[in-house]
Amino acid sequence: TQSTRPQRMLAAVHNNATRGDPRSVVKAIDQFCRQKEWAMNIGDEKGCILDSVVSEVNPAMVLELGTYCGYSTVRIASQLPPHAKIITLEFNPQNAAVARQIIAWAGLGEKIKLIEGSSGDWIPKLKEQFGVDTFDLVFLDHWKDRYLPDTKLMEECGLLRKGSILLADNVICPGTPEYLEYIRNSPRYKSQYFKSHLEYTRVEDGLEKSIFLG
Numbered sequence: 001t002q003s004t005r006p007q008r009m010l011a012a013v014h015n016n017a018t019r020g021d022p023r024s025v026v027k028a029i030d031q032f033c034r035q036k037e038w039a040m041n042i043g044d045e046k047g048c049i050l051d052s053v054v055s056e057v058n059p060a061m062v063l064e065l066g067t068y069c070g071y072s073t074v075r076i077a078s079q080l081p082p083h084a085k086i087i088t089l090e091f092n093p094q095n096a097a098v099a100r101q102i103i104a105w106a107g108l109g110e111k112i113k114l115i116e117g118s119s120g121d122w123i124p125k126l127k128e129q130f131g132v133d134t135f136d137l138v139f140l141d142h143w144k145d146r147y148l149p150d151t152k153l154m155e156e157c158g159l160l161r162k163g164s165i166l167l168a169d170n171v172i173c174p175g176t177p178e179y180l181e182y183i184r185n186s187p188r189y190k191s192q193y194f195k196s197h198l199e200y201t202r203v204e205d206g207l208e209k210s211i212f213l214g
């Protein structure tokens with residue numbers, strides 16, 4: 001039967017990356033996406049911006065919305081201090097299955113909790129189910145029309161504290177106009193745009209970094 005693109009990406013990781021070496025997993029996926037098949041990972045150019053934000057925040061608790069195949073999950077987790085954790089939500093079961101195996105190959109299973117399901121369902125349950133207090137960093141990379149409602153939901157559920165950082169992918173392409181409008185005009189956030197390019201292309205895209213002011 002026909003394989004899927006995420007399954008072919010996983011095969012590229014198994015064939016080209018060293019088990020237990022997150023950087024080699026990231027490199028193998030970028031190589032696959034440049035040389036074989038485009039895929040919607042954050043990629044290396046925007047990935048470097050993500051890396052710099054993660055190292056600046058040095059978060060103890062991270063929430064990622066939209067795992068896809070786990071590329072950014074691995075990138076973030078490989079930079080976390082000991083005992084720091086990342087919870088990542090993925091709606092698509094096939095993508096989640098591939099992500100679990102890519103995360104395992106990178107040897108980062110202890111730092112990462114992957115939850116299958118919709119962000120709208122799970123965000124209200126994170127405190128009671130996983131004993132989460134607040135998140136130091138939230139990486140938004142899921143359905144673009146969910147960035148705004150889920151941000152409001154995180155506020156309502158008390159998952160953000162003064163100083164929590166939101167980092168949003170794809171604010172230009174595919175674009176998240178309602179989210180940008182809200183976050184850039186809300187007195188409760190201070191935002192900064194990092195201009196870059198859509199993964200593996202020359203099309204403009206960028207990341208929006210926002211600090212929650214409480």
Ligand SMILES: O=C(NCCO)c1cc(-c2ccc(F)cc2)cc(O)c1O
Binds near residue numbers: 041042141142173
């Ligand atoms: O939908 C996305 N993510 C949520 C599902 O996992 C997504 C899409 C694209 C993209 C696709 C098609 C195109 F033509 C341009 C951009 C890029 C991304 O970085 C993304 O995160």
Ligand SMILES: [Mg+2]
Binds near residue numbers: 170
């Ligand atoms: Mg993205």
